[in-house]
Amino acid sequence: MSDLKPQKYKDQRPAEYYDHIHERARNHDPNWVYEMVRAILTPIAVGLYRTRAIGTENVPADGPVLFAPNHFSNMDHFFVGVYLRRKIRFMAKSQLFAPPVLRSIFKYGGVFPVRRGHRDEEAFTTARIILERGGAVLVYAEGGRSRTGGLGEAKPGIGRIALENGVPVVPVAIHGSASVRKWKKMVMPKVTVQFGEPVSFPVVAEPTREQQLDCSKEIFDQVKRMYTDLDQKGRRNVKRGLKEKIVPEPGETIEP
Numbered sequence: 001m002s003d004l005k006p007q008k009y010k011d012q013r014p015a016e017y018y019d020h021i022h023e024r025a026r027n028h029d030p031n032w033v034y035e036m037v038r039a040i041l042t043p044i045a046v047g048l049y050r051t052r053a054i055g056t057e058n059v060p061a062d063g064p065v066l067f068a069p070n071h072f073s074n075m076d077h078f079f080v081g082v083y084l085r086r087k088i089r090f091m092a093k094s095q096l097f098a099p100p101v102l103r104s105i106f107k108y109g110g111v112f113p114v115r116r117g118h119r120d121e122e123a124f125t126t127a128r129i130i131l132e133r134g135g136a137v138l139v140y141a142e143g144g145r146s147r148t149g150g151l152g153e154a155k156p157g158i159g160r161i162a163l164e165n166g167v168p169v170v171p172v173a174i175h176g177s178a179s180v181r182k183w184k185k186m187v188m189p190k191v192t193v194q195f196g197e198p199v200s201f202p203v204v205a206e207p208t209r210e211q212q213l214d215c216s217k218e219i220f221d222q223v224k225r226m227y228t229d230l231d232q233k234g235r236r237n238v239k240r241g242l243k244e245k246i247v248p249e250p251g252e253t254i255e256p
Contacts, residue, residue, distance in 0.1 A: 010117025011094045018094065018115070021107045022122050026129040030087045030110030037109055041078045048188065049075070049180065053083035054239055055195035059170055061086075064131040065198070066165070068158045068219045069172035070151055070227060071140040073180040077111075079193050080138060080172055089130050091123055091139045124161065131165050141171075141220045149178050151224060159215030163207040168198035171219055173226035175235070192235040194226045 045051040059065065067088065069080055074096075081088045087110060094113040097103045106113075114123035127137050143155030162169050172195055179189035199222070201215055229238050 011115045013094070013115075015115065015118070015120070015122060018097070018113050018122065021097065021103075021112055022126045024107050025089065025110065025112040025126050029135075030089070031108050033105055033108040034087050034110055037078075037105065038081065041075075042082050045075070045078055045082045045191070049079070049176075049191045050189070051079050051082060051191040051193065052235060053193045053195070054235060054242070055197075056083055058195045058197050059084060059086065060168055060198065063134050064165070064167040065136045066131065066158070066161060066167050066169045067136065067138040067172050068141045068162075068169055068223065069138065069174050069193075070220075070223050071142055071145045072149075072174065072178040073145070075180050076140075076174050076177055077138065079174055079177060079191055083193070086136045088136045088138050089127075091127060091137065093144065124157075124164075127161050128165055131161075131167050137161070141216060141223060146178075151227060154213070154216035154220035156209055156212035156216055158219060159212040159217075160207060162201050162219065163204040163211060163215050166200065166203035168200050169219055170198050171196035171222040171226065173223050173230060175227055175230040190235075192230050192238075194230060194235075194238070196222050196226055 065086075067080060069076060073079075077088070077090045077092070089110045089112065091114050092106065092111050094115045096111075097106055097113050112123065112126045114120050127139065130137050139158050139161060141154050141158045142152040143157055144152075146152040158169075172193060174191065174193050176189045176191040180191075199219065204211060207215070226238075229241075233241070
């Protein structure tokens with residue numbers, strides 16, 4: 001793709017550079033910064049990008065939960081969180097923590113880094129501690145942003161977190177955000193975020209890479225199915241189909 005800019009895949013800053021951010025994420029909930037960012041970006045997400053959500057009832061109201069969405073845009077964090085009351089903690093690539101102002105917003109807004117180009121155990125430790133404290137963590141199933149306009153491949157990271165912690169995993173399909181970067185061409189996206197039913201996996205203390213990847217693929221397969229339905233049917237028909245599934249026929253009952 002000729003219009004894609006080259007990316008820096010290795011963060012040259014030392015791991016200690018991010019210690020204070022991990023410390024904050026592990027021991028404190030997001031503060032007023034989270035609500036401020038939500039207040040600023042909600043009108044943009046809902047009004048400009050026409051974001052709507054499907055299946056928010058599938059998100060546990062409390063307790064630990066791991067969100068596993070696909071990823072096209074740097075706005076995807078906000079698209080996922082805009083219709084949820086829970087404060088989501090985002091694992092984000094460390095390059096985003098460069099500008100001082102943005103770094104502070106991320107730190108106090110609950111975002112924590114994963115060092116690109118390194119085996120970053122600190123990021124997995126932070127995710128584990130947040131989940132142990134009953135928090136909600138978002139980790140992109142593809143490990144990073146797809147730049148092709150289509151879904152990428154699942155990476156083992158989401159599977160590792162799911163297996164090591166045994167928490168409910170909510171697959172999330174984000175459809176339409178690939179067009180967010182095309183606003184200069186007057187292409188206004190229509191973003192839909194669909195939350196799938198939570199899935200859980202038996203705890204594996206030290207999963208092999210193969211186990212991690214198998215788990216990731218199983219989660220991402222559900223993301224793909226939802227995304228494909230949204231792509232082929234549109235969100236109105238997807239919502240209608242889900243509603244019809246839970247409405248009993250005359251004389252029938254829905255099993256509990």
